[in-house]
Every structure is written in structure tokens, then in C-alpha cells.
Amino acid sequence: VGGEPAEAALPALAYRGRLVQVGNAASPAAEVASRGLRVKLAAIHFYSDYTVPQEVRAQSFRRMCEHAAQGELRVDVEEVPLSEIATAWERQRTSPHRKLVLRP
Secondary structure, eight states, X not given: OOHHXXXXXXXXXXXXXXXXXXXXXXXXXXXXXXXXXXXXXXXXXXXXXXXXXXXXXXXXXXXXXXXXXXXXXXXXXXXXXXXGHHHHHHHHHTOOSSEEEEEO
């Protein structure tokens, strides 16, 4: 995540946790208080696939689609009402071992 969502996620990082920034649709910038990261020995990692050749990205996407079509790609998902966002953030901080999806 980037921008405001990244700023909101930073306090939830565990000791030696890491925030992975993929894209910047929310905002190209995020204000980060470095002390909070230093105390936790946390890290921010940035990812971009712009340096990966187009044919490699296309091949990877095809393989992922094949795995999904064969039922080999599964994601454990739990829907959480938007009204319980504070609880969802806390649960995410403690790693619920599934994707929490907020719904209105």
C-alpha cells in the first residue's frame, strides 16, 4: 500500500515487521515518522515490476491463471463489516492467517 493507507498501517507493524509498497494509487507519497520504524526495527520495501521483461510478466500471469483454473490457487478470505474496521485492523496486526475483506 501507499499514501494514507500506508500511514495508517505503520502503527500495526510488529517488531521487525515490514510494509511492502506496491503501487501508489492512493497517493504517491506517505508521511513516515522514522522513530516508530526504528524502535521496531521495521522496514519498508518497495516493489515494481517495471524492470521485469513483458514476456516474463505475461508468462507468470498465464501460469497464475492456470493454477487458479485448476483450483490450485486458494486464498482464505473472511468478510468483516466496515463498522468493525478497528477490530479488523487489530486482528490484521496479530496475523489472522487469512485475508480480511471489509464490506459496507
